[in-house]
Amino acid sequence: MKRRFLEYASLTLCTIFTFIGAASVEQLLPSNGHQAWHSHRVLAQTAEEKEANIVCEKGSNAVVTIKDGNGHGSGFLVSQDGLIITNAHVVDGSPSVVTVVFKDGKQVPADVVGFAMGGVDLAAVKIQNRKNLPAISLARPGSVKVGYRVFAIGTPLDPDNRDTCTQGNVSRIRKDGEIQHTASTNPGNSGGPLLNSQGEVIGVNSLVATAPVFDGAGDLVARTPSGTGINLALSVEKVKSFLADVRNQRVSNESTLPREKEPTFTTILLNGQVINGSLAEGDRIRKKGGFVNLYQFQGRAGQKVVIEMTSQKINSFLSLYQVSESSEGKEFNEIAENDDRGPGDFNAQIEINLPADGLYFIVASSLEPGETGSYSLRATNQP
Template structure:
C-alpha cells in the first residue's frame, strides 16, 4: 500500500508540474495570431490612406525642378509650396512678377500631364501657392482635417515626389513629434526628401493635417516640418476671395544700396551709424558714400568717432558693376583708433566708401572727411 501511495503521489506531482509548465509557457510566448491581426490592421490603414490619397497627389514641374502638391477641389485647385515655384537663382535678389512662372506642369499618379495656372502665393512669408487646372469637374480631391485635430503622437503619412520625378507618389509614415504653439507648424519623423515640398501630410483617415515644406539635414534626421492645416484653410479662403500675392513673399529681395554722393573737398560730413539693412559679413552696420575719382589721384579719407571703433574700406566700382577693393583704413596713430585711408586711385571712375564699425552691432555718431593731396 505504501508503494502504491508513493506511486500515486509521484504521478500527481508530475501531472501538477505538467499543468504548471504548460500554463507558464502560454503566458510567456506571444500570441502570434493577435500580433498578425494587429499588423494586418495597421497595413490595412496604410493601404487605405495611400489608395485614397494617391490619385489626388501630384508632381509640380517647373523649368527649375519639381515639387509636390495635392488637389483640393473637383474643379482643379491645387495646393503646393511657394518655394516650389521660383525664379532662377540669379533673379531672386532683384525679381519682378514676370520672373516667376505663370504656368506649371502638373503630373498625376497615372502619368497624365496637364498645365496649371499659378493663381497666387501666401502673404506675409507664408510658404503656400495655389494652382488651377481649367476645364475640370470631377477630379479626386483630398479632404482637409479640422483645425486642431492633430496631436503629438498621432500616426501620419507623407506622400509626394522625392528627389526625382520617377519617384512620384512615394509613401512614408511616422508620428507627429511636436506642434509649434505659435503657428501650429507640425514637426514629424515621416521620411521626406527634396521634392516632397508641397505634398500632403495625412492622418489615418486620409485627411490633410499639413503641407510638407522642409526637413533638417540632407540625409533626413527625422526632424521634418509641415505647415498646419489651419493655415491651409485660411489660404484657400483668401485665394477664393483673390486676396493672395502675385509673387512669393518668402523671398526678400535685397535692397539696392543708395550711396550718398560726396566730393573730395575736405568738407566735414556728420554721419550716424544706425541699424539698417546694409550689414557687413561680420554683422557691422554700413553707411555708403561714393565719389568720382581720377587715375593717379591721391586721396585721404578719415572717419572719427567717440562712440565706436571706426572702419573704412574703399572700393572701385568696375565696368561690370562689381566692387574691387582698393584700400582698407588703418588706425590714425598710437592710441588713436579712428580710421584713415591714404591711397592713390588706380583708374578713372566711381569709388565707394564703406563707413562701418569694427565690432558688430555698434551704432553712434561719426565725422567723415574725404580730400585730395596736393
C-alpha cells in the same frame, strides 16, 4: 513509526506530483499564450498594413508633381474642379503656367492663381476646364496629436519618384502650429500633403531640417543631407485659411515669403593691398553670432598665402574655405581659421599652402558675438 513513515512518503509523493503538474501547466500556458499573442499581433499588423495601403493608394491619386522648367515640387488637389495647394517656394519665380503631372504620368498645364499673404509658404495652382478630379479632404482643425501616425506623399529628389509614400509619427506640435514628424521627406516633397490614418490632410510638407557640419557664414555652412528625422509641415488651419482667401480672391500675385539677403563677395588679389572694411549691423551673421564680411580669390596648388586681419575695435577672426565642385554642386570646406596672431595679439592671421587650384573664400568676422567696428585686411602671395 511505520504509519508515520507512510504518511511522510505519501506527503512527499503528493508534493512531487503537485510540482510536476504545476510545471506542466506552466509549460503549457506560455506556449498557448504566445500563440494567441502572436496571432493577435499578426492580425494587428495586417490591419495596420491594410490601413497604410489604403491611405497611400487613395491619397496618391490626388497628389501631383509640379514642374516649372527649373525644378519640381509636389501639390495636392483640394477640389474636383482642379484647385491645387502647394508651397509658395515651389512656384515662386515660376512662369504663370506650370506643368502638373498625375500619378499615371499624364501631364496638363495649370495656372498659378495666387500666393498666401503675410509670408505664409502656400500657393494655389488651378487646372482649368476639368471636373471630377480626385481630391483629398482636409482634417478637422485641432485633431493632430503627438504620437499619431502620419503619411507623406510626394515626389522626392527626382520627378520620376512621384507617388512616393512614407509613414511616421507626429513628434511635436510647434508653438506656431507647425507639425514636426518622422515620415521621411526630401527636396521635391515640398507642397505635398501630410495625411492622418483616415487619409485626411493635416498639413503641407514644407521643410526638412538639416544641421551644420562646421562653422561658417551663410551659404558657407555645410549641412547634413536629408534624413534627420525632423520634418516640418504647415498646419491644416493655415491651409483652410488660405483656401478661404483664394475663394474670396484675397491673395497676392507674387510670393510674400521673406527674401534672404544674398551674400556679397568682394574679389581681392594676393598682392598685399590693404583693404579697409567694417563689421556692422545688418551684415550676415556666422553661427556663433559674429557679423561677417566675405572675400574671394583664385589660388593655385602649393601657393603660400598669408592673410592678415587687424583691428583696434574688434577681436578679429579669420576663416578660409576651399570651394570644390561635385555631382551634388558646390562644396565649401573650411581649411584654416585663426583668432589670435600671438599671445596678447588679438589680430588674426592665416598662413597656408593652398591644396589645389581654384576658388577660395575668406570670412572676416569677430570672435565676439555682435561686435562692430572697422578693420584692415591684407592677403599676400609669398614666394
